[in-house]
Amino acid sequence: MRILLIEDDRDLAEGLRRALEQSGYTVDWIADGERANAVLKTDDFDLVVLDLGLPRLDGLSVLRQLRAREKHIPVLITTASDSVEARVKGLDLGADDYLGKPFELTELEARVRALLRRSQGRSTGELRAGNLLLDTNARRASIAAVPLDLPRRELCLLEILMTRMGKVVSKEQIASQLFSFDDEVSPNTIEIYVSRLRKKLAPAGPGIDTVRGLGYVLKP
């Protein structure tokens, strides 16, 4: 799951980035509205955390342009303004949720999880594939109630495959969700992660098939 964090306060952004990465998300941080707008045109994200008071281009304009491109990425607005008009305006422009500063980290995390769930059409944080269970809230996976020891990226890869179960997921899609701008990614890197995960799921769990030239698919 790849999150774009748009926030101009460095201290806050660094804290949020660390927290979201600890939760297993891939986080890209951008501090100004114009760059955020440019990045949203070219890259795919699963969620946007958007501050409204941004330099160069304000958050509401970023949101307006994003929705004008008919992109349905969930957007969580965080802002220091507590006026009702600002909230209403943000939500009317197509924001999915609104969090006033200062907020509790746990609340932000819960709302991020809820937005991601909703965007995937789920109502709980649990994903199932046979006897494989992934709890996206607790960031835990288990096969037949036996916990799996998965590092962050592998857990994230499993989540990507499970949310698109039975469908082919391309290497590019995986790469864009698994890594931020700063990470060096080669096609080999994805293969390494997939083979590691495959080994950990075998033999009891579902298998990951390679579809040559297209990507991977998780069999139910």
Add this chain to the structure above:
Amino acid sequence: MIWLLAPMLLVSTALFFEAYRSAREAADRAYDRVIAASVLAIADRVVTADGALDVDLPYVALEMLSTEDDDRVFYRVAEPDGALVTGYADLPPPPDGRLPAEDDPFFYDALYRGDLVRVGALTQPITGPGASGRFAVQVAQTRGQRDRLVRELATATATRFLVLVVLIGFATWLGVRFGLSPLARLRAALRQRSPYDLRPLDIAVPREVREVVAAIDDLMARLAKTLQVMERFISDAAHQLRTPLAALNTQLDLALRERDPQVLHESLLALRRSTWRTSRLARQLLNLARSNADGNCETDESLDFAVLVADVTRELVPAAMEKDIDLGFEQTGLQARVCADPVLLHELVTNLVDNAVHYCPPGARVTARVCTDPQAERVRLEVEDNGPGIPVAERPRVLERFYRIYGMNQEGSGLGLAIVRDVAERYGGTVNLCESETGGLLVRVDLPWAQPGQVVANV
């Protein structure tokens, strides 16, 4: 009301006594005329017979003195030597004891037989051969009728005064009540008003009160402006404090989750940096509020600006040395005396010099310069650097609150130069940003030059 009625009663009492006195005089004049006629009638009948005086007392002379009140009448006719011719021998003489040698009757009051009497007296020369000296005629009448007349006159007057006082009192009460009713309406309007309603009063009042209402409206307008500034400030302050507080919250939550001591230590360092930033923002907000507070000049004092600038520069030397910046101080001209709050001036100078040190690259040169120009009566502070400068388009905006130049000031609150401007303007000064000769920034602050000990009114 009491201040109106009390003097009125006092004047009425005085007027009453004056009226009583004049009533008494009028009564005396009226009845004295009758006594005079009686005295003259008796004197007419005094004849000299064989060297002796004789009088044929005309009864009508006494008859005309009879009254409804049964006043008693006494008379006495005497020889020049005082020997009684006829009448009451012991009728009292005038107060000075002698009857004057005048042809006109005169009058006096006396006590006779237990009664107050009015006496009319006349002396006339004895006519006839061989006669000399003046004989005397006295007629006395008790005061019954006179006093009754005086009483009647006085009672009538007193009644009139009383009615007058009551009428005036009532009229005054009505007038005051009617006249003050606009004030009562004004009072009611002011009482009913919400403390947040500072619109002008819309009340019809008489001309006398109109200026008071105008003054109240003026005060309301000024209050509304002050409140507006305060409300904007509070909302700005709340808005600006929320982001650093969110950062603090986040860092704290992260630190609480951390198990690795090394990472925990790093979290705490970040937390400390954020706390420092937040408290600096709070301090700047307070200084901004303070420089905006109208009228309070208790903390103002006359001070040597050059000394203050030198002190601030000295404080910032370690920070400058750390960045390898050549920080210097210069002074020219007369003693730079200004009258201001030292804390606010310190903040002004610190913000300027600290900004220069902060934004200049290592190896740059920063100069704080104080000069006085006694002709223009200005004290000038120049902070000059050879750093990146500020683009012309940005210069007016950096003086605005919370404005930050993108990409330059991640740490700043956007308040530093706003405080500089607010403090300068508080003391009637100006702030100008221009390009220095070396292409860097030159900030020029002009403050009014103050006489030693002079207290300058706030502008």
